[in-house]
Amino acid sequence: MTAATRLYDAEVVKDIRKKKKVWQDKSSFAKKKRQHALHTLSGIPIKSLYTPADVSDLNYIQDIGFPGEEPYVRGVYPTMYRGRSWTIRQLAGFGPPEETNKRYKFLLKEGATGINGVFDYPTLRGYDSTDPIASADAGRGGVAIDTLADMQILFDDIPIEKISTSLVTCQPICNIIVQSMYFTNAQLRGIPLQKLTGTSQNDFLMETVITIAPEVLPPRVSFKLSCDAIEFCTKYVPRWNPVSFSGYNYRESGCTAIQEVAFVISNAIACCEELIQRGFEIDRFAPRLSFFLSAHNDFFEEIAKYRAARRIWYRIMQERFAAKDPRSLRFRFHVQTAGVALTAQQPLNNIARAAYHGLAAVLGGAQSVHIDAYDEALCTPTEQSALTALRTNQILQLETGVTHTIDPLGGSYFIETLTNQLEQKISNTLDKIEEMGGIVEAVKTGWIHQKISNAAYEYQQAVESGKMSVVGLNCHQVKEEKLPMALFEVPETLRIQEEKLKQIKKKRNSTQAQHALDAIARCCEENGNLMEVITDSVKACITEGEISRRLKDSYGTWNAPLF
Amino acid sequence: MKKRIRVIIARLGMDAHWRGSIMVARALRDSGMEVIYLGNQLPENIVETAIQEDADVVGLSTLSGNHMMLAPEVVKRLKEKGAEEKVVIIGGTIPPDDIPKLKSEGIDEVFGPGTPFGNIIKYIAASF
Numbered sequence: 001m002t003a004a005t006r007l008y009d010a011e012v013v014k015d016i017r018k019k020k021k022v023w024q025d026k027s028s029f030a031k032k033k034r035q036h037a038l039h040t041l042s043g044i045p046i047k048s049l050y051t052p053a054d055v056s057d058l059n060y061i062q063d064i065g066f067p068g069e070e071p072y073v074r075g076v077y078p079t080m081y082r083g084r085s086w087t088i089r090q091l092a093g094f095g096p097p098e099e100t101n102k103r104y105k106f107l108l109k110e111g112a113t114g115i116n117g118v119f120d121y122p123t124l125r126g127y128d129s130t131d132p133i134a135s136a137d138a139g140r141g142g143v144a145i146d147t148l149a150d151m152q153i154l155f156d157d158i159p160i161e162k163i164s165t166s167l168v169t170c171q172p173i174c175n176i177i178v179q180s181m182y183f184t185n186a187q188l189r190g191i192p193l194q195k196l197t198g199t200s201q202n203d204f205l206m207e208t209v210i211t212i213a214p215e216v217l218p219p220r221v222s223f224k225l226s227c228d229a230i231e232f233c234t235k236y237v238p239r240w241n242p243v244s245f246s247g248y249n250y251r252e253s254g255c256t257a258i259q260e261v262a263f264v265i266s267n268a269i270a271c272c273e274e275l276i277q278r279g280f281e282i283d284r285f286a287p288r289l290s291f292f293l294s295a296h297n298d299f300f301e302e303i304a305k306y307r308a309a310r311r312i313w314y315r316i317m318q319e320r321f322a323a324k325d326p327r328s329l330r331f332r333f334h335v336q337t338a339g340v341a342l343t344a345q346q347p348l349n350n351i352a353r354a355a356y357h358g359l360a361a362v363l364g365g366a367q368s369v370h371i372d373a374y375d376e377a378l379c380t381p382t383e384q385s386a387l388t389a390l391r392t393n394q395i396l397q398l399e400t401g402v403t404h405t406i407d408p409l410g411g412s413y414f415i416e417t418l419t420n421q422l423e424q425k426i427s428n429t430l431d432k433i434e435e436m437g438g439i440v441e442a443v444k445t446g447w448i449h450q451k452i453s454n455a456a457y458e459y460q461q462a463v464e465s466g467k468m469s470v471v472g473l474n475c476h477q478v479k480e481e482k483l484p485m486a487l488f489e490v491p492e493t494l495r496i497q498e499e500k501l502k503q504i505k506k507k508r509n510s511t512q513a514q515h516a517l518d519a520i521a522r523c524c525e526e527n528g529n530l531m532e533v534i535t536d537s538v539k540a541c542i543t544e545g546e547i548s549r550r551l552k553d554s555y556g557t558w559n560a561p562l563f
Numbered sequence: 564m565k566k567r568i569r570v571i572i573a574r575l576g577m578d579a580h581w582r583g584s585i586m587v588a589r590a591l592r593d594s595g596m597e598v599i600y601l602g603n604q605l606p607e608n609i610v611e612t613a614i615q616e617d618a619d620v621v622g623l624s625t626l627s628g629n630h631m632m633l634a635p636e637v638v639k640r641l642k643e644k645g646a647e648e649k650v651v652i653i654g655g656t657i658p659p660d661d662i663p664k665l666k667s668e669g670i671d672e673v674f675g676p677g678t679p680f681g682n683i684i685k686y687i688a689a690s691f
Contacts, residue, residue, distance in 0.1 A: 121577035121627055133605055136629040137577040211579035214603045253582050340582075344656070344676040377676050378658055379628070453585055460586050464679050473677045487658045490628060563585060563600040 006056065013056040020051055041298035042256035044421050050413035058416060063311075067406045068326075070318075072310040073419065074407040075365040076330035081403035086361075087368035088393045089166060089334065093118035093142035094380045095491040097154035100143040104158060106383065110390055115158070116370060118142035118168040119178065120493075125213035126173040126548030129497035133214060139493025141380070142168070146497055146545070147504055148538045151181040152188075161191045165198035166334070166368075170206035170246065172225035173217055173551060177544045179229060180535040183237065199241035199290055199334070202226050203249075205267060208443050208560060209452070210249045217551065218558040219443045225530060225551075227274045232531035234275070234285040241290040243271065244334065251294035252340045254456020257305045258422060262429035263448065264291050265312060266439040269430075272321055273438075286317060287327030295357035295364075296338040302357075303409055304418035306333070306364030311423055312430075335361035336370040342377045346472040348484060350374040355392050362402055363409055369393060379487040446561030453562075501543065508541035516540035517550055524554035568691055571618040573601040573609045575625040575633045583654060584624035590680035591622075596687070606636035614646050620687055623653040630657055635668035642669075650690045654678065 008016075038046045047054075058064065065071055068078030077083060090112050092103045104115055119142040122134035128146050129138035138144050145151060155165075167182060169175035179200050186196055204222040207213075217225070226243060233242035245264035255263065268289055275285050291309070295302050313331035317323040337357035342350040351374045358371045373381035373389040381389070397403060409415045436442045443449075462468040469475050516537035523533040534547060572588045574581065585600070592598045599616055601609065613621050621641070623634055634653050641647050653665065654674040662673045672686055 121579055124579070125577060127577070133603075134577050136575070136632040137627050140627045140629060141579070212581065212602065213577065213579070253580075378656060453589070456582050456586060457589055460590075460680070464681070470677075483659055487660075560602075562581060562602065563588060 007058045007060055008052045008056050010056075013053050016051050017053045020049070020053065040257075040301040040418070041296060042258045042301060042422075042425075044301070044418065044425070050417055052413060054413050054417045055420075058420075064410065064416070070329065071314040072330055073307050074410050076310065076332055076367070080365060080406040081362070082406070085397050085403055086366055087114045087164070088112050088390065088397070089114040089116040089368045089370055090386060090390050090393070091116045091118050091168065091336065091370050092381075092386065093120070093168070094488075095139040095143065095493045096496045097143050097145060097150045098496070099491050101154055101156055101158070103383075103386070104154075107386070107390065108158070108163070110387060111394060112390060114163060114368065115165045116168065117154070117165065119174065120144045123178065123544060124170055124174045124211070126171070126177065126544060126551075127213075128501065128543050128545030129494055130501055131545055135494055138497055139490050144493050144497050145178055145181065146501055146543050147541055148181045148184055149500065149504060149541070150497075151178070151185045155182075155185060160186060160189075161195050163197075166244070167198065167200045170201045170203060170211060170249065171213070172202055172204050172207055172222045172229065173548050174544070175200050175202040176225045176229055176531050176534055177538070177547050180531060181538050183535050184538050193237045194239070196237055197239045199244050200229065201246055201292065202229050202243045203246040203267065205263065205439070205443065205448070206246055206249060208558070209448050210246070210253050212560045212562060215552055215557040216560060217555055219440050221551075221555040223270065223274070223440050227271060227278070228529045228531045230271060230275060230285060230289075231278060231280070231529055232535075233288065234280060238288075241288050241332075243268075244290045244292040246292045248292045248294045248336050250452060251296060251338065253452050254340075254459060255452040256455050257296065257298070257301055258425045258429060259451060259455065260293065261305060261309045261312070261422075262426045262433065263439070264293070265309070265316065265426070266430055266433045266442075268313075269316065269320070270439045276321075282317075282321045282323045283325035283328050286321070286323055287325055287330075291331060291333040293333050293335055293366075294338050295335050295361040295366075297341050297353075297357075299356060299360050300415060300418060301422070302360040303364040304415055304422050306361075306366065307407075307410075307415070307419045308422040308426060309333070310365075311419070312426055332367050334368040334370070335364075335366040337361070337372045339372050339376050342372060342374070343470060343472050344377040345481060346478060347374050347378060349472055350377070351388060351392065354389065355396065358393060358396050359400075359402070362396060363407075365407060371396075375485065375487065378483075380490060382486065382488045384485070449560065449562055504541050504543075512540040513542050513546075516542050517546060520547060520550045521554055524551065567595065567597045568620065568687060569597045569599070569616065569618045570620040570622055570687070571599045571601060571609070571613050571616060572622040572624065573604040573612075575603075575623055576605065576627065576629045577603065578625040578627040578629065578655075580624075580626045580655075583626065584622075587622065587624070587654060587680065587683060591684065591687070594680075594684045596684075606633055606640055609637055610640040610644060610646070613641070613649055614644055618649060619691065620650045620652065623651070625653070625655045628656070630655065631661060631664065634665055634670055638669035650687065652683070652686070654683070
């Protein structure tokens with residue numbers, strides 16, 4: 001590197017190194033022996049002090065640059081939060097759609113700026129509420145959706161032509177059906193698909209690794225469904241983000257920050273290759289690929305993680321895929337604060353935890369943020385806890401001043417060093433996955449499952465040994481704790497869904513319904529784009545369970561190598 | 564030689580979270596127990612497998628909130644099959660108020676969020 005492009009003059013750096021050594025030798029603080037070395041949560045050793053000597057090789061223009069410009073380390077937009085603050089997108093969903101519709105309206109009235117809709121366990125796995133294996137979970141963990149009619153109820157009186165909706169349709173088998181219902185509902189309301197804005201989760205790792213259901217589709221098929229939805233949106237719903245690679249959930253299952261980013265990016269690489277294979281130019285679909293990451297306990301590592309992810313994504317899109325459109329080069333992401341870091345013990349402490357997590361997300365330049373409610377280690381959030389979480393997000397945005405300047409930690413010797421180290425380690429993991437033949441192969445062999453499970457086990461052992469402190473859990477406990485608040489109870493769901501399903505099956509034209517299901521089976525045989533067929537088929541009032549049964553009959557199911 | 568304690572671990576119903584159940588399964592295995600991991604199951608299959616595999620302990624895991632609907636069903640079916648000697652334990656996000664209810668339905672022990680592995684291992688070992 002030439003002297004002109006270096007951040008610091010070589011002589012100055014030499015002098016800093018020398019003086020740091022002197023400081024270290026005389027400082028009693030630095031000499032103190034620690035019981036164990038300090039590391040970030042993902043295992044990177046941390047020094048007691050960072051100086052310009054740690055970042056002396058950085059080339060500012062090439063490695064850091066300006067917001068909205070290559071390599072996007074400082075942020076994906078030139079104005080960042082000065083231009084437009086992050087979207088406050090609080091997750092909500094429980095019970096039948098009638099109840100969740102009320103919660104959406106409540107959050108919007110209180111100042112949420114987008115909808116973030118989560119679906120119950122049966123819906124996410126492609127089961128009707130009344131299926132014997134699913135019925136005990138109807139309305140739990142999210143809202144129950146069985147048919148197009150439920151989708152109409154869910155968004156009744158909500159201006160979906162104006163506000164953006166995130167559909168937390170994690171599994172492609174759920175996404176291809178539920179997103180089809182969302183689109184069909186919009187069309188029936190007279191809203192053209194081109195006007196819709198929002199995001200679907202649609203991540204095949206969610207189906208095959210993270211939240212495995214009984215009778216899961218094989219990885220290759222789940223991946224195909226995910227790409228079918230991306231292709232459909234690329235053609236017909238240009239303002240929709242058809243996938244949100246869900247590192248958040250990988251992290252909740254136990255992986256490290258390094259694996260979280262490596263796995264989402266290798267997933268995105270696979271989708272790019274598939275779409276190119278299907279005849280699309282990279283810049284036609286890449287601008288709409290989006291990401292979903294966690295904000296966990298290690299404050300600085302999380303901030304550096306977001307910055308490193310932006311640089312890696314930019315380099316891959318430019319070098320490997322030769323993307324030209326700047327929008328293809330931008331790593332845009334939503335953050336949810338880490339649910340797994342919350343405790344059931346002394347639950348009000350979680351308000352403080354989640355606020356720190358949220359702060360890391362915005363110091364890292366997130367496009368939208370959900371802050372967890374304090375009762376999430378115990379139940380679905382109550383109205384009270386959901387409101388406190390929303391207010392925490394608003395306090396961060398309106399009171400702390402963090403929106404006033406872009407990437408305020410950029411240039412910190414520590415943050416820039418960590419950004420470089422994380423980038424290196426993430427790239428190494430990406431290379432390993434590449435050697436295995438890509439992410440779909442790495443899932444098939446169980447390698448990804450193993451990596452996540454191992455990291456989760458190490459994490460748990462660190463908590464149990466006390467090496468990692470968790471306030472209220474392994475230190476500062478309260479004996480005979482009394483729960484300081486009421487817990488949420490899921491409203492009656494099964495009976496309501498059962499009744500609606502009965503009515504719909506009675507009223508619908510059974511020949512039409514049969515034809516719709518046959519069309520789906522035929523599309524599987526012909527290897528066509530399933531989303532094109534399903535958006536049309538849901539009008540015949542067929543249920544999610546009926547559609548997913550056709551898909552499983554056609555493609556077979558898979559036993560995940562989990563244990 | 565003393566027979567190794569045999570444990571089956573299942574996730575109840577549609578519950579999506581495997582982290583807790585897999586972690587406990589690994590910890591029990593590392594402590595010398597024999598562990599059979601079933602994944603998502605309904606009470607009927609759990610009981611059938613527990614009997615076929617001659618398990619000493621039935622470990623249930625759920626974070627979805629379905630525990631009051633499904634866990635007592637496991638105990639009931641074990642009784643019907645004359646297998647009530649098996650120890651039935653459950654772990655997950657169980658609200659404190661539900662713990663006495665589960666115990667009165669015949670669940671032997673409930674382990675909430677944050678339970679150290681050691682407590683579970685000790686409890687099982689003390690049962691035999």
